[in-house]
Amino acid sequence: MRKISSIVAIALTAGTLLAACSKGSDEGASAKPQTPVAPVQQPDVKSSVPPADKPDKSAEEPPKDAKPAEEPVKQTQEPVKTDSAQQTTVQEQTYQPPKQTGKPTAAEKKAVSWYYMKKKKGEVPGFPAETKQLKPDQKAVWVGTGKKVYLTIDVGGELLDYKTLLQSLKDNDVKATFFVTGYNLKNNPDYIKLLLEEGHTVGNHTITHKDFTTLTDEQVKQEVADFEKLYKGITGKEVPKYFRFPYGTYSPHLLTLLSDLGYTSYFWSTAMKDWEPRKNGADDAYNDIIGNLHDGNIILMHQASKENIAAMDRILKEIKSEGYEFGTLSELQKK
Template sequence: MRHWAVWVMAVVLLGTGLFFIQHSVTDAKQISSEVLNWNFKPAKDQQPADADPHYKELLKEYDGVFMGCPQDKSLYLTFDNGYENGYTKQVLDVLKEKEVPAAFFITGHYLTTETDLINRMIKEGHIVGNHSYHHPSLPEVSEERVKRELTKLKEEYKEITGEEYMPYLRPPQGKFSEESLSLSRDLGYINVFWSLAYKDWETDNQKGADYAYEQIMNRIHPGSIMLLHSVSKDNAEALGRVIDECRKQGYEFKSLDDLMMKKTMRKFHP
């Protein structure tokens, strides 16, 4: 593991608020297994998105995130990679040209079929996150299945790439429960949801780069965790223009590691 990654993980674990003490408190109460579907409430005129108060309380308790600081003009670009549709190389080319970091959440299928692309992500400084091995709804499978899904992907990722830094989890299908948040945190993961997304995953219903650009820019706000799908031709073609316009408006693209360090520092220095 890179020395900077070790340092980041130390900060993140410290920032969980003395994890083992929290864990003992969690064990003392009843944890709900109710299946929840992540959603957020977009706002107009670059005002921060919002989410259900109960969802926000759960993320706070179990150290998950869906948005950065709403006073900080930082953007966090993330992609879900369940399978390859031929556009990730183009996405990576744009990110390299523009010097923008991103996080790619991968499944087992992607890991075993797109090794070259994953190695490129690592080489070019991007984060590779866990999207589970088979993409099940985590709150709707057994605890043992959740452990297998997350552990198998991480172990094979290390075997294939030689890297073991994988602290971030994107819950498949956006489904979660208090129980799944607690369990995945116990396994060492930070659940990463989002505050910006649009219906971009339908590969037979692409509407052009201009449409993608408008959908993304209409939802931009300070602290956005942006969820895009790399199977989208529209996203790949609009990405460079999105990056340029966001920077023109004063935004900076940051990594999830940067977000977690800021979150930790705010916890100790509010």
């Protein structure tokens, strides 16, 4: 009996010692402070990259100090120190716009036909909605400002009585810009030289006068380059960077292409169906021009119209009598 009591006492003592050791181990662990680790925040890629259909300014203008990255989103993690007991992690995200493929979109290549919406005499016409969507690097002009008129004459057909035409311009001290096609450039070199001698300007109206929206980029460039080469061969000078689209048909992509070639594309704010005989002869030409007279007026007339030539002197005199001055396209050219 005494022996059994001794064994029980020894077991109780050992249990007490083990419990004490276990408690001391727990207290020792809690006595050592540990720095809590903040959870790493995963980047929200959807919020950092703007939707494809709604690009924001950051996508167009990346920060100046942003380092180039191969991927659109560059992600780095950098700890931000607060106090000694706590640290946090901040996700830095820098958006880099995707590399451009250089291929124009369907919308950029969509053909657009130039037009204007006539208003009362003295009021500037309305223009296509597409003009509000043009970018700064798409150099196009269709109207000027102030009490000025800009006369442009397309030379794509017969020259007709060009001596009478040029005499009317000289008598009224008016300088015009003649947009000449390759056919007339090649077959009438003396006329081109005469225009320059009398102080007029010759602009690029292409070699073949084809609808540019039906051509490839390489064909467009060839049309422009061939005109430049022919012009220089005749005049010994570089052609001024004034361009007019055949038929007034263009696209946003073509405007960019011509701008990249250094040209400003000139449309108009007054024109008429003058490539056909006019019912009332020269009176129709006169009334069409004077009836739409307005500030910054860019007038398009065709040389291959006997009615235009017959009415020219009368038109020029009336424009001046109504207080307008004649300017040149060089005043409107975009750099």
